Amino acid sequence: MDARILKSSFAVVERRAEHAVKFFYSHLFWHNPDMRALFPASAEDMERQRDRLFAALTHVIGHLEDETLLPYLRELGRDHRKFLAGPAHYTAVGASLLAALAETAGDAWTPRAEKAWAEAYQLIADTMTAGAAAGEGPPWWDAEVVRHLRYGQDVGVLTLRPALPFPHLPGQYASVSSDRVPRTWRTYSLGNAPRPDGTVDLHVSRIEGGRLSPALVAETRPGDRLRLGAACGQLTFRRAGRPASLIAAGTGWAPVRALLEELAQHPPDQEVRLFVVARDAAHLYDRPLIDAYAGTCPWLAVTYITPAPGRHRNQATDRLATALGNRGRWPDQDVYLSGPAPFVQETAHLLAGLGAPADRTFHDSVPAAGRGQGANGRPLGFGEWFIDPPAPQWHNPSGRAPRGGGPATE
Numbered sequence: 001m002d003a004r005i006l007k008s009s010f011a012v013v014e015r016r017a018e019h020a021v022k023f024f025y026s027h028l029f030w031h032n033p034d035m036r037a038l039f040p041a042s043a044e045d046m047e048r049q050r051d052r053l054f055a056a057l058t059h060v061i062g063h064l065e066d067e068t069l070l071p072y073l074r075e076l077g078r079d080h081r082k083f084l085a086g087p088a089h090y091t092a093v094g095a096s097l098l099a100a101l102a103e104t105a106g107d108a109w110t111p112r113a114e115k116a117w118a119e120a121y122q123l124i125a126d127t128m129t130a131g132a133a134a135g136e137g138p139p140w141w142d143a144e145v146v147r148h149l150r151y152g153q154d155v156g157v158l159t160l161r162p163a164l165p166f167p168h169l170p171g172q173y174a175s176v177s178s179d180r181v182p183r184t185w186r187t188y189s190l191g192n193a194p195r196p197d198g199t200v201d202l203h204v205s206r207i208e209g210g211r212l213s214p215a216l217v218a219e220t221r222p223g224d225r226l227r228l229g230a231a232c233g234q235l236t237f238r239r240a241g242r243p244a245s246l247i248a249a250g251t252g253w254a255p256v257r258a259l260l261e262e263l264a265q266h267p268p269d270q271e272v273r274l275f276v277v278a279r280d281a282a283h284l285y286d287r288p289l290i291d292a293y294a295g296t297c298p299w300l301a302v303t304y305i306t307p308a309p310g311r312h313r314n315q316a317t318d319r320l321a322t323a324l325g326n327r328g329r330w331p332d333q334d335v336y337l338s339g340p341a342p343f344v345q346e347t348a349h350l351l352a353g354l355g356a357p358a359d360r361t362f363h364d365s366v367p368a369a370g371r372g373q374g375a376n377g378r379p380l381g382f383g384e385w386f387i388d389p390p391a392p393q394w395h396n397p398s399g400r401a402p403r404g405g406g407p408a409t410e
Ligand SMILES: NC(=O)C1=CN([C@@H]2O[C@H](COP(=O)(O)OP(=O)(O)OC[C@H]3O[C@@H](n4cnc5c(N)ncnc54)[C@H](O)[C@@H]3O)[C@@H](O)[C@H]2O)C=CC1
Pocket: 189, 205, 206, 235, 249, 250, 251, 252, 253, 254, 255, 277, 278, 279, 280, 283, 313, 314, 315, 316, 317, 318, 337, 338, 339, 340, 341, 342, 343, 344, 346, 363, 364, 392, 393, 394, 395, 396, 397, 398, 401, 403, 404
């Protein structure tokens, strides 16, 4: 791939992003009217979908030389089987993408640039198609809700029983959709290690004004049916013999809970430090379980962090920073991070400053910032099948926290 020319031409397009993205969708729907039905129906959601496309492109361009790009695209293609995306869709999107780039790249749209983009898109489409072809199991899993535990107004833990075996590893996440909110998929971490009965737990935090999370937390009941996409993500525990720190905020606790469950079954050789951060004590909803682990697992040390009384929920992150600074030995640690995107970014940055090696600070990738979406853009539906990163963020914490600002989007 000619990364240099892709980047330089994309830099020009970026300055006219809005026009490029509008042109892309007009072109796509004009030439493929049947594809319109696969994208969000409302004008507002379509607006966000436009932002997502640009975020996706930015992400891929930003990771061109990254060795994780191809495995990631393969996994994405496998997951996109749930949209029944076929070769004709990939071809249509490619043609409209090139048309939109040609329209907006101005003088940068040279024959060399056109060739580089055509090749790059082909590689993306081929990699995703190959990932889909290699994917085992069904394109999605129908699952019945067998239990719904509510913790206050905002948090629900749903236990699902997939109709077919649903392969997953502790620490992974999956996209979820409900008939209550058609054509909307959101990703949620699986809060348990694989169980003999095959059930999985989703930990869902309700976001005001969100699409899927209010329906899941407030309306979904035992007996309801949901759909699951294939399990994805790289937050699995590395038994490397090095001490490990697990740092979880809010429902970011879910994948860490799954890791701990596995570790409790097969105790690790290394010490494990667990930091659990929550906006208040009531949101430490699994504290009895964590206390039980702390009492029975000699390799585990637990620290709970909540804000000082009367302080904003994000002050817990400042308190965590102090606790992490006091702990030391960061250069030796494998670190696992999970929680709201700004929390993960902030904590990863802080840990780097404390000497934790970046290549051993694990968290699921956060999508690139899209215009108007902040750092937490999120797929809205079929449109994500293009090249959108599988965002492990299930709602936009920046929409509800003073640090981020902006309206809540999900
Ligand atoms: N693999 C992962 O990374 C996972 C991520 N999540 C994400 O975790 C979040 C959980 O949401 P809630 O439980 O409602 O969490 P929350 O909004 O209650 O936040 C929990 C804590 O995170 C920190 N925090 C939140 N926003 C922050 C900000 N802007 N800057 C600095 N610190 C911040 C604060 O210390 C806060 O007390 C969701 O956004 C979800 O998408 C959830 C599961 C897994």
